[in-house]
Amino acid sequence: MGDTLHATTIRIEGNDGDEIEAYLAQPDDVEGSRGGVVVIHHLPGYDRATKEIVRRFAELGYDAICPNLYWRLAPGAAPDDAAAFARAQGGVPDAQLVGDVAGAAAHLRRLATSNGKIGVIGYCSGGRQSVLAACNLELQAAVDCYGAFVTGTPPEGFPLKVTNLVDQLPNLRAPLLGLFGNEDKFPSPEHIDELAHLLDGHGKEYEFHRYADAGHAFFSTDRPSYRVEAAVDGWERITEFYAAKLGS
Template sequence: MRATDSYEGLLAETITVPGQGGDRIHAYSARPLGPGPYPGVVLFHHRPGWDEWYRHATRLFAHHGYFAVCPDLYCRVGHGEPDDVAARAQAEGGVADEQVVGDAAACVDLIRSHPASSGRIGYFGTCSGARHAYLAACRGPVVDALVDCWGGRIVMAADELTDKQPVAPVDLTADLPCPLLGLFGNEDRNPTPEHVDVLEDALRTHDKPYEFHRYEGAGHGFFYHDRPAAYRAEAAVDGWQKVWRFLADTLGGE
Protein backbone atom coordinates (compact mmCIF):
# COMPACT_ATOMS: atom_id res chain seq x y z
CA MET A 1 0.00 0.00 0.00
CA ARG A 2 1.34 3.41 -0.97
CA ALA A 3 1.93 6.27 1.43
CA THR A 4 -0.39 9.24 1.05
CA ASP A 5 2.46 11.45 -0.15
CA SER A 6 3.51 9.07 -2.94
CA TYR A 7 3.49 10.39 -6.48
CA GLU A 8 0.88 8.78 -8.70
CA GLY A 9 0.55 9.26 -12.44
CA LEU A 10 -0.69 7.06 -15.25
CA LEU A 11 -0.36 7.06 -19.01
CA ALA A 12 -3.51 5.56 -20.55
CA GLU A 13 -4.12 5.57 -24.28
CA THR A 14 -5.41 3.70 -27.30
CA ILE A 15 -2.58 2.22 -29.34
CA THR A 16 -2.18 -0.24 -32.20
CA VAL A 17 -0.19 -3.46 -32.18
CA PRO A 18 0.68 -5.89 -34.99
CA GLY A 19 -1.62 -8.81 -34.21
CA GLN A 20 -1.94 -12.23 -35.79
CA GLY A 21 -0.96 -12.16 -39.46
CA GLY A 22 0.48 -8.66 -39.14
CA ASP A 23 -2.96 -7.04 -38.84
CA ARG A 24 -2.85 -3.73 -36.97
CA ILE A 25 -5.36 -4.00 -34.14
CA HIS A 26 -6.35 -1.55 -31.43
CA ALA A 27 -5.39 -2.04 -27.82
CA TYR A 28 -5.89 0.00 -24.67
CA SER A 29 -2.70 0.52 -22.69
CA ALA A 30 -2.17 1.91 -19.21
CA ARG A 31 1.00 2.05 -17.13
CA PRO A 32 2.41 4.04 -14.25
CA LEU A 33 4.42 7.11 -15.15
CA GLY A 34 7.89 6.30 -13.97
CA PRO A 35 10.99 4.37 -14.95
CA GLY A 36 9.80 1.04 -13.56
CA PRO A 37 10.55 -1.75 -13.88
CA TYR A 38 6.88 -2.78 -13.86
CA PRO A 39 5.46 -6.26 -14.35
CA GLY A 40 2.96 -6.58 -17.16
CA VAL A 41 -0.59 -7.85 -17.53
CA VAL A 42 -2.45 -8.64 -20.76
CA LEU A 43 -6.22 -8.42 -20.32
CA PHE A 44 -8.59 -10.48 -22.49
CA HIS A 45 -12.00 -8.83 -22.75
CA HIS A 46 -15.24 -10.69 -22.30
CA ARG A 47 -17.85 -11.68 -24.88
CA PRO A 48 -19.70 -8.32 -24.59
CA GLY A 49 -16.60 -6.80 -26.13
CA TRP A 50 -13.87 -4.22 -25.67
CA ASP A 51 -16.01 -2.05 -23.44
CA GLU A 52 -15.83 0.54 -20.69
CA TRP A 53 -15.45 -2.04 -17.92
CA TYR A 54 -12.29 -3.35 -19.54
CA ARG A 55 -10.83 0.13 -19.95
CA HIS A 56 -11.55 0.72 -16.28
CA ALA A 57 -9.90 -2.61 -15.38
CA THR A 58 -6.84 -1.78 -17.48
CA ARG A 59 -6.37 1.50 -15.63
CA LEU A 60 -6.95 -0.30 -12.32
CA PHE A 61 -4.06 -2.65 -13.04
CA ALA A 62 -1.87 0.35 -13.87
CA HIS A 63 -2.89 2.01 -10.60
CA HIS A 64 -1.65 -1.12 -8.83
CA GLY A 65 1.73 -0.87 -10.53
CA TYR A 66 1.33 -2.97 -13.69
CA PHE A 67 1.99 -2.23 -17.35
CA ALA A 68 -1.41 -3.32 -18.66
CA VAL A 69 -2.53 -3.87 -22.25
CA CYS A 70 -5.99 -4.94 -23.39
CA PRO A 71 -6.27 -5.78 -27.11
CA ASP A 72 -9.54 -5.38 -29.03
CA LEU A 73 -10.02 -9.00 -30.10
CA TYR A 74 -13.01 -7.94 -32.24
CA CYS A 75 -11.12 -5.19 -34.07
CA ARG A 76 -11.21 -6.93 -37.42
CA VAL A 77 -15.02 -6.98 -37.66
CA GLY A 78 -15.19 -3.18 -37.58
CA HIS A 79 -15.92 -0.44 -35.09
CA GLY A 80 -18.88 1.11 -33.32
CA GLU A 81 -20.64 0.68 -29.99
CA PRO A 82 -19.13 -2.30 -28.13
CA ASP A 83 -22.45 -4.19 -28.02
CA ASP A 84 -22.91 -3.82 -31.77
CA VAL A 85 -19.36 -4.88 -32.55
CA ALA A 86 -19.68 -7.87 -30.22
CA ALA A 87 -22.91 -8.90 -31.94
CA ARG A 88 -21.19 -8.81 -35.33
CA ALA A 89 -18.31 -10.88 -33.99
CA GLN A 90 -20.65 -13.48 -32.52
CA ALA A 91 -22.65 -13.62 -35.75
CA GLU A 92 -19.41 -14.67 -37.44
CA GLY A 93 -18.89 -17.45 -34.91
CA GLY A 94 -16.64 -15.50 -32.59
CA VAL A 95 -12.92 -15.05 -33.04
CA ALA A 96 -10.58 -17.87 -34.02
CA ASP A 97 -8.43 -19.34 -31.27
CA GLU A 98 -5.29 -19.06 -33.39
CA GLN A 99 -5.98 -15.37 -33.96
CA VAL A 100 -6.36 -14.71 -30.24
CA VAL A 101 -3.08 -16.45 -29.45
CA GLY A 102 -1.31 -14.31 -32.06
CA ASP A 103 -2.86 -11.08 -30.83
CA ALA A 104 -1.87 -11.91 -27.25
CA ALA A 105 1.70 -12.69 -28.30
CA ALA A 106 1.93 -9.24 -29.90
CA CYS A 107 0.91 -7.62 -26.61
CA VAL A 108 3.47 -9.69 -24.69
CA ASP A 109 6.18 -8.57 -27.14
CA LEU A 110 5.09 -4.94 -26.79
CA ILE A 111 5.33 -5.01 -23.00
CA ARG A 112 8.57 -6.97 -22.78
CA SER A 113 10.29 -4.69 -25.31
CA HIS A 114 9.47 -1.55 -23.31
CA PRO A 115 12.24 -0.12 -21.10
CA ALA A 116 9.81 0.18 -18.19
CA SER A 117 9.01 -3.54 -18.23
CA SER A 118 10.38 -6.01 -15.69
CA GLY A 119 9.87 -8.82 -18.20
CA ARG A 120 7.40 -10.72 -16.02
CA ILE A 121 3.89 -10.91 -17.46
CA GLY A 122 0.54 -12.37 -16.44
CA TYR A 123 -2.75 -12.94 -18.24
CA PHE A 124 -6.15 -11.87 -16.89
CA GLY A 125 -9.54 -12.66 -18.38
CA THR A 126 -13.21 -12.90 -17.48
CA CYS A 127 -15.95 -14.92 -19.17
CA SER A 128 -14.84 -15.83 -22.73
CA GLY A 129 -11.74 -13.72 -22.07
CA ALA A 130 -10.65 -16.20 -19.40
CA ARG A 131 -10.99 -19.00 -21.95
CA HIS A 132 -8.83 -17.00 -24.33
CA ALA A 133 -6.30 -16.29 -21.58
CA TYR A 134 -6.05 -19.99 -20.67
CA LEU A 135 -5.64 -20.93 -24.32
CA ALA A 136 -2.99 -18.26 -24.95
CA ALA A 137 -1.05 -19.27 -21.83
CA CYS A 138 -0.89 -22.86 -23.07
CA ARG A 139 -0.15 -22.12 -26.74
CA GLY A 140 1.60 -18.75 -26.83
CA PRO A 141 4.76 -17.28 -25.35
CA VAL A 142 5.57 -18.37 -21.82
CA VAL A 143 3.98 -16.15 -19.19
CA ASP A 144 4.33 -16.11 -15.42
CA ALA A 145 0.76 -16.04 -14.09
CA LEU A 146 -2.83 -16.59 -15.19
CA VAL A 147 -6.05 -15.27 -13.63
CA ASP A 148 -9.21 -17.08 -14.73
CA CYS A 149 -12.40 -15.30 -13.66
CA TRP A 150 -15.41 -17.54 -14.36
CA GLY A 151 -14.02 -18.67 -17.70
CA GLY A 152 -16.72 -20.35 -19.77
CA ARG A 153 -16.01 -23.01 -22.38
CA ILE A 154 -12.60 -23.90 -21.00
CA VAL A 155 -14.29 -27.25 -20.52
CA MET A 156 -16.16 -28.12 -23.74
CA ALA A 157 -18.12 -31.09 -25.02
CA ALA A 158 -17.18 -32.53 -28.39
CA ASP A 159 -20.29 -31.06 -30.04
CA GLU A 160 -19.29 -27.56 -28.90
CA LEU A 161 -16.04 -27.55 -30.88
CA THR A 162 -15.98 -25.52 -34.10
CA ASP A 163 -13.54 -24.65 -36.87
CA LYS A 164 -12.66 -21.46 -34.99
CA GLN A 165 -12.55 -23.19 -31.59
CA PRO A 166 -11.24 -26.65 -32.42
CA VAL A 167 -9.96 -27.60 -28.98
CA ALA A 168 -11.16 -27.40 -25.39
CA PRO A 169 -8.52 -25.43 -23.48
CA VAL A 170 -8.74 -27.85 -20.55
CA ASP A 171 -7.20 -30.46 -22.87
CA LEU A 172 -4.08 -28.29 -23.14
CA THR A 173 -3.50 -28.17 -19.38
CA ALA A 174 -0.30 -30.22 -19.61
CA ASP A 175 1.23 -27.21 -21.42
CA LEU A 176 0.19 -24.58 -18.88
CA PRO A 177 3.48 -22.89 -17.92
CA CYS A 178 2.47 -20.84 -14.89
CA PRO A 179 0.46 -20.71 -11.65
CA LEU A 180 -3.29 -20.18 -11.99
CA LEU A 181 -5.77 -18.26 -9.86
CA GLY A 182 -9.41 -19.16 -10.50
CA LEU A 183 -12.44 -17.22 -9.20
CA PHE A 184 -15.91 -18.71 -9.71
CA GLY A 185 -19.51 -18.19 -8.65
CA ASN A 186 -21.39 -21.26 -7.49
CA GLU A 187 -24.57 -20.04 -9.19
CA ASP A 188 -22.86 -19.71 -12.59
CA ARG A 189 -24.16 -21.79 -15.48
CA ASN A 190 -21.11 -21.35 -17.72
CA PRO A 191 -18.91 -22.52 -16.18
CA THR A 192 -21.03 -24.66 -13.91
CA PRO A 193 -19.55 -25.91 -10.65
CA GLU A 194 -19.18 -29.25 -12.43
CA HIS A 195 -17.08 -27.61 -15.16
CA VAL A 196 -14.87 -26.09 -12.47
CA ASP A 197 -14.45 -29.55 -10.95
CA VAL A 198 -13.29 -30.94 -14.31
CA LEU A 199 -10.77 -28.11 -14.68
CA GLU A 200 -9.51 -28.65 -11.15
CA ASP A 201 -9.08 -32.38 -11.81
CA ALA A 202 -7.00 -31.60 -14.93
CA LEU A 203 -4.76 -29.23 -12.99
CA ARG A 204 -4.23 -31.82 -10.29
CA THR A 205 -3.56 -34.57 -12.82
CA HIS A 206 -0.82 -32.51 -14.44
CA ASP A 207 0.54 -31.26 -11.12
CA LYS A 208 -0.02 -27.59 -11.95
CA PRO A 209 0.14 -24.93 -9.20
CA TYR A 210 -3.27 -23.33 -8.75
CA GLU A 211 -5.74 -21.92 -6.26
CA PHE A 212 -9.50 -21.81 -6.73
CA HIS A 213 -12.03 -19.72 -4.84
CA ARG A 214 -15.75 -20.37 -5.22
CA TYR A 215 -18.33 -17.86 -4.01
CA GLU A 216 -21.76 -18.72 -2.71
CA GLY A 217 -24.52 -16.41 -3.88
CA ALA A 218 -22.52 -15.29 -6.91
CA GLY A 219 -23.10 -16.15 -10.54
CA HIS A 220 -21.52 -15.08 -13.81
CA GLY A 221 -19.82 -11.69 -13.89
CA PHE A 222 -19.82 -10.86 -10.20
CA PHE A 223 -17.03 -8.27 -10.68
CA TYR A 224 -19.11 -6.19 -13.10
CA HIS A 225 -20.14 -3.11 -11.15
CA ASP A 226 -21.84 -1.78 -14.30
CA ARG A 227 -24.23 -4.76 -14.38
CA PRO A 228 -26.28 -4.59 -11.17
CA ALA A 229 -27.97 -7.94 -11.72
CA ALA A 230 -24.60 -9.70 -11.82
CA TYR A 231 -22.51 -7.64 -9.38
CA ARG A 232 -21.88 -9.07 -5.91
CA ALA A 233 -19.98 -6.53 -3.85
CA GLU A 234 -18.66 -8.83 -1.13
CA ALA A 235 -17.41 -11.45 -3.58
CA ALA A 236 -15.94 -8.78 -5.88
CA VAL A 237 -14.00 -7.04 -3.10
CA ASP A 238 -12.63 -10.34 -1.84
CA GLY A 239 -11.85 -11.51 -5.38
CA TRP A 240 -9.90 -8.39 -6.30
CA GLN A 241 -7.88 -8.69 -3.10
CA LYS A 242 -6.99 -12.23 -4.10
CA VAL A 243 -5.98 -11.05 -7.58
CA TRP A 244 -3.60 -8.42 -6.17
CA ARG A 245 -2.05 -10.86 -3.71
CA PHE A 246 -1.64 -13.58 -6.35
CA LEU A 247 0.00 -11.24 -8.86
CA ALA A 248 2.28 -9.77 -6.21
CA ASP A 249 3.44 -13.30 -5.41
CA THR A 250 3.89 -14.42 -9.02
CA LEU A 251 4.92 -11.25 -10.85
CA GLY A 252 6.54 -9.22 -8.10
CA GLY A 253 3.96 -6.43 -8.27
CA GLU A 254 2.51 -4.37 -5.47
Protein backbone atom coordinates in the same frame (compact mmCIF):
# COMPACT_ATOMS: atom_id res chain seq x y z
CA MET B 1 0.94 1.46 -6.27
CA GLY B 2 -0.20 5.00 -6.95
CA ASP B 3 -2.97 7.29 -8.09
CA THR B 4 -1.48 8.89 -11.20
CA LEU B 5 -1.37 7.17 -14.57
CA HIS B 6 -1.70 7.81 -18.24
CA ALA B 7 -3.78 5.81 -20.69
CA THR B 8 -4.01 5.93 -24.45
CA THR B 9 -5.24 4.08 -27.52
CA ILE B 10 -2.40 2.66 -29.61
CA ARG B 11 -1.80 0.24 -32.47
CA ILE B 12 0.11 -3.00 -31.95
CA GLU B 13 1.11 -5.94 -34.10
CA GLY B 14 -1.29 -8.83 -33.55
CA ASN B 15 -1.73 -12.25 -35.08
CA ASP B 16 -0.07 -12.76 -38.48
CA GLY B 17 1.39 -9.26 -38.28
CA ASP B 18 -2.02 -7.55 -38.44
CA GLU B 19 -2.16 -4.05 -37.00
CA ILE B 20 -4.88 -3.90 -34.35
CA GLU B 21 -6.09 -1.38 -31.82
CA ALA B 22 -5.18 -1.69 -28.13
CA TYR B 23 -5.67 0.29 -24.95
CA LEU B 24 -2.54 0.88 -22.85
CA ALA B 25 -2.35 2.25 -19.31
CA GLN B 26 0.83 2.91 -17.33
CA PRO B 27 1.51 4.26 -13.83
CA ASP B 28 3.31 7.59 -13.63
CA ASP B 29 4.79 7.34 -10.15
CA VAL B 30 6.24 3.83 -9.98
CA GLU B 31 10.04 3.74 -10.10
CA GLY B 32 12.11 0.91 -11.53
CA SER B 33 11.02 -2.01 -13.67
CA ARG B 34 7.62 -3.65 -13.33
CA GLY B 35 5.48 -6.47 -14.60
CA GLY B 36 2.84 -6.21 -17.29
CA VAL B 37 -0.73 -7.44 -17.59
CA VAL B 38 -2.64 -8.34 -20.76
CA VAL B 39 -6.38 -7.90 -20.19
CA ILE B 40 -8.59 -10.01 -22.48
CA HIS B 41 -11.96 -8.36 -22.86
CA HIS B 42 -15.25 -10.19 -22.40
CA LEU B 43 -17.71 -11.10 -25.15
CA PRO B 44 -19.46 -7.67 -25.00
CA GLY B 45 -16.18 -6.35 -26.30
CA TYR B 46 -13.59 -3.65 -25.92
CA ASP B 47 -15.81 -1.45 -23.81
CA ARG B 48 -15.66 1.15 -21.05
CA ALA B 49 -15.80 -1.45 -18.28
CA THR B 50 -12.80 -3.29 -19.73
CA LYS B 51 -10.79 -0.09 -20.07
CA GLU B 52 -11.51 0.66 -16.41
CA ILE B 53 -9.96 -2.71 -15.54
CA VAL B 54 -6.87 -1.84 -17.59
CA ARG B 55 -6.51 1.45 -15.70
CA ARG B 56 -6.97 -0.36 -12.39
CA PHE B 57 -3.95 -2.52 -13.10
CA ALA B 58 -1.94 0.62 -13.85
CA GLU B 59 -3.06 1.96 -10.47
CA LEU B 60 -1.72 -1.26 -8.95
CA GLY B 61 1.68 -0.54 -10.48
CA TYR B 62 1.65 -2.52 -13.73
CA ASP B 63 1.87 -1.66 -17.38
CA ALA B 64 -1.46 -2.97 -18.69
CA ILE B 65 -2.86 -3.45 -22.17
CA CYS B 66 -6.08 -4.72 -23.73
CA PRO B 67 -6.01 -5.70 -27.42
CA ASN B 68 -9.24 -5.06 -29.31
CA LEU B 69 -10.02 -8.59 -30.47
CA TYR B 70 -12.81 -7.36 -32.75
CA TRP B 71 -10.78 -4.71 -34.57
CA ARG B 72 -10.48 -6.69 -37.82
CA LEU B 73 -14.24 -7.26 -38.02
CA ALA B 74 -15.39 -3.77 -37.11
CA PRO B 75 -12.64 -1.15 -36.86
CA GLY B 76 -13.93 1.94 -35.11
CA ALA B 77 -17.36 0.46 -34.39
CA ALA B 78 -19.14 0.90 -31.07
CA PRO B 79 -18.47 -2.00 -28.68
CA ASP B 80 -22.02 -3.38 -28.92
CA ASP B 81 -21.94 -3.35 -32.71
CA ALA B 82 -18.49 -4.92 -32.86
CA ALA B 83 -19.58 -7.63 -30.41
CA ALA B 84 -22.61 -8.39 -32.59
CA PHE B 85 -20.37 -8.82 -35.63
CA ALA B 86 -18.11 -11.12 -33.61
CA ARG B 87 -21.01 -13.27 -32.40
CA ALA B 88 -22.30 -13.59 -35.96
CA GLN B 89 -18.89 -14.94 -36.97
CA GLY B 90 -18.83 -17.44 -34.10
CA GLY B 91 -16.38 -15.46 -31.98
CA VAL B 92 -12.62 -15.03 -32.18
CA PRO B 93 -10.71 -18.06 -33.53
CA ASP B 94 -8.38 -19.56 -30.94
CA ALA B 95 -5.25 -19.21 -33.07
CA GLN B 96 -6.01 -15.54 -33.71
CA LEU B 97 -6.54 -14.93 -30.00
CA VAL B 98 -3.21 -16.50 -29.13
CA GLY B 99 -1.46 -14.37 -31.75
CA ASP B 100 -3.10 -11.16 -30.53
CA VAL B 101 -2.20 -11.86 -26.90
CA ALA B 102 1.35 -12.69 -27.99
CA GLY B 103 1.55 -9.32 -29.74
CA ALA B 104 0.21 -7.51 -26.69
CA ALA B 105 2.68 -9.29 -24.40
CA ALA B 106 5.55 -8.49 -26.77
CA HIS B 107 4.56 -4.82 -26.74
CA LEU B 108 4.64 -4.78 -22.94
CA ARG B 109 8.03 -6.48 -22.84
CA ARG B 110 9.48 -3.85 -25.19
CA LEU B 111 8.57 -1.02 -22.85
CA ALA B 112 11.54 0.52 -21.04
CA THR B 113 9.79 -0.11 -17.72
CA SER B 114 9.30 -3.87 -18.26
CA ASN B 115 10.86 -6.48 -15.99
CA GLY B 116 9.99 -9.12 -18.59
CA LYS B 117 7.23 -10.76 -16.56
CA ILE B 118 3.74 -10.83 -18.06
CA GLY B 119 0.41 -11.94 -16.65
CA VAL B 120 -2.85 -12.43 -18.50
CA ILE B 121 -6.42 -12.10 -17.22
CA GLY B 122 -9.81 -12.59 -18.80
CA TYR B 123 -13.45 -12.45 -17.83
CA CYS B 124 -16.28 -14.64 -19.22
CA SER B 125 -15.14 -15.73 -22.71
CA GLY B 126 -11.86 -14.00 -21.87
CA GLY B 127 -11.40 -16.34 -18.91
CA ARG B 128 -11.25 -19.33 -21.23
CA GLN B 129 -8.99 -17.37 -23.55
CA SER B 130 -6.67 -16.53 -20.66
CA VAL B 131 -6.17 -20.26 -20.04
CA LEU B 132 -5.76 -20.81 -23.78
CA ALA B 133 -3.04 -18.16 -23.95
CA ALA B 134 -1.24 -19.64 -20.94
CA CYS B 135 -1.21 -23.05 -22.65
CA ASN B 136 0.48 -21.61 -25.75
CA LEU B 137 2.65 -18.67 -24.66
CA GLU B 138 5.47 -18.00 -22.24
CA LEU B 139 3.65 -16.13 -19.49
CA GLN B 140 4.34 -15.88 -15.78
CA ALA B 141 0.76 -15.83 -14.45
CA ALA B 142 -2.79 -16.39 -15.71
CA VAL B 143 -6.14 -15.47 -14.17
CA ASP B 144 -9.42 -17.05 -15.24
CA CYS B 145 -12.51 -15.17 -14.06
CA TYR B 146 -15.45 -17.53 -14.65
CA GLY B 147 -14.36 -18.64 -18.10
CA ALA B 148 -16.80 -21.09 -19.66
CA PHE B 149 -15.70 -24.22 -21.53
CA VAL B 150 -12.21 -24.67 -20.24
CA THR B 151 -13.89 -27.96 -19.37
CA GLY B 152 -17.42 -29.05 -20.25
CA THR B 153 -19.20 -28.95 -23.60
CA PRO B 154 -21.04 -26.01 -25.17
CA PRO B 155 -24.80 -26.62 -25.31
CA GLU B 156 -26.64 -27.18 -28.58
CA GLY B 157 -27.13 -23.88 -30.39
CA PHE B 158 -24.35 -22.08 -28.55
CA PRO B 159 -23.42 -19.08 -30.76
CA LEU B 160 -19.63 -19.30 -30.40
CA LYS B 161 -17.46 -21.80 -32.23
CA VAL B 162 -15.50 -23.01 -29.21
CA THR B 163 -14.33 -26.31 -27.82
CA ASN B 164 -13.06 -27.07 -24.35
CA LEU B 165 -9.36 -26.93 -23.56
CA VAL B 166 -8.99 -30.34 -21.92
CA ASP B 167 -6.46 -31.51 -24.50
CA GLN B 168 -4.36 -28.36 -24.02
CA LEU B 169 -4.17 -28.37 -20.22
CA PRO B 170 -1.04 -30.58 -20.13
CA ASN B 171 0.73 -27.63 -21.82
CA LEU B 172 -0.29 -25.00 -19.25
CA ARG B 173 2.89 -22.94 -18.78
CA ALA B 174 1.91 -20.49 -16.03
CA PRO B 175 0.44 -20.66 -12.53
CA LEU B 176 -3.33 -20.24 -12.74
CA LEU B 177 -5.68 -18.32 -10.45
CA GLY B 178 -9.35 -19.14 -10.93
CA LEU B 179 -12.27 -17.13 -9.53
CA PHE B 180 -15.75 -18.64 -9.86
CA GLY B 181 -19.33 -18.23 -8.67
CA ASN B 182 -21.10 -21.25 -7.22
CA GLU B 183 -24.36 -20.17 -8.88
CA ASP B 184 -22.84 -20.11 -12.36
CA LYS B 185 -23.92 -22.64 -15.00
CA PHE B 186 -21.04 -22.10 -17.45
CA PRO B 187 -18.73 -22.86 -15.75
CA SER B 188 -20.67 -24.85 -13.18
CA PRO B 189 -19.17 -26.11 -9.91
CA GLU B 190 -18.89 -29.51 -11.61
CA HIS B 191 -16.86 -27.97 -14.44
CA ILE B 192 -14.51 -26.41 -11.88
CA ASP B 193 -14.18 -29.72 -10.04
CA GLU B 194 -13.22 -31.37 -13.32
CA LEU B 195 -10.68 -28.64 -14.07
CA ALA B 196 -9.08 -28.98 -10.63
CA HIS B 197 -8.89 -32.76 -11.05
CA LEU B 198 -7.20 -32.42 -14.45
CA LEU B 199 -4.71 -29.83 -13.23
CA ASP B 200 -3.84 -32.03 -10.27
CA GLY B 201 -3.26 -34.93 -12.64
CA HIS B 202 -0.95 -32.84 -14.82
CA GLY B 203 0.97 -31.47 -11.83
CA LYS B 204 0.06 -27.84 -12.57
CA GLU B 205 0.20 -24.96 -10.10
CA TYR B 206 -3.22 -23.43 -9.51
CA GLU B 207 -5.35 -21.68 -6.91
CA PHE B 208 -9.15 -21.59 -7.09
CA HIS B 209 -11.62 -19.50 -5.10
CA ARG B 210 -15.37 -20.04 -5.27
CA TYR B 211 -18.05 -17.67 -4.05
CA ALA B 212 -21.47 -18.48 -2.64
CA ASP B 213 -24.43 -16.37 -3.83
CA ALA B 214 -22.44 -15.37 -6.92
CA GLY B 215 -23.05 -16.40 -10.49
CA HIS B 216 -21.57 -15.37 -13.81
CA ALA B 217 -20.10 -11.87 -14.21
CA PHE B 218 -19.95 -11.08 -10.50
CA PHE B 219 -17.13 -8.60 -11.15
CA SER B 220 -19.33 -6.50 -13.46
CA THR B 221 -20.23 -3.36 -11.50
CA ASP B 222 -22.64 -2.24 -14.24
CA ARG B 223 -24.78 -5.40 -14.18
CA PRO B 224 -27.34 -6.96 -11.82
CA SER B 225 -24.97 -9.93 -11.51
CA TYR B 226 -22.46 -7.81 -9.54
CA ARG B 227 -21.69 -9.20 -6.08
CA VAL B 228 -19.67 -6.79 -4.01
CA GLU B 229 -18.24 -9.24 -1.48
CA ALA B 230 -17.10 -11.68 -4.14
CA ALA B 231 -15.68 -8.90 -6.33
CA VAL B 232 -13.78 -7.26 -3.47
CA ASP B 233 -12.29 -10.56 -2.36
CA GLY B 234 -11.52 -11.48 -5.96
CA TRP B 235 -9.57 -8.27 -6.53
CA GLU B 236 -7.59 -8.95 -3.37
CA ARG B 237 -6.74 -12.43 -4.65
CA ILE B 238 -5.69 -11.05 -8.04
CA THR B 239 -3.55 -8.36 -6.41
CA GLU B 240 -1.75 -10.88 -4.19
CA PHE B 241 -1.30 -13.38 -7.03
CA TYR B 242 0.23 -10.89 -9.44
CA ALA B 243 2.44 -9.38 -6.74
CA ALA B 244 3.89 -12.84 -6.11
CA LYS B 245 4.25 -13.86 -9.77
CA LEU B 246 5.07 -10.61 -11.58
CA GLY B 247 7.31 -8.94 -9.04
CA SER B 248 5.53 -5.58 -8.75
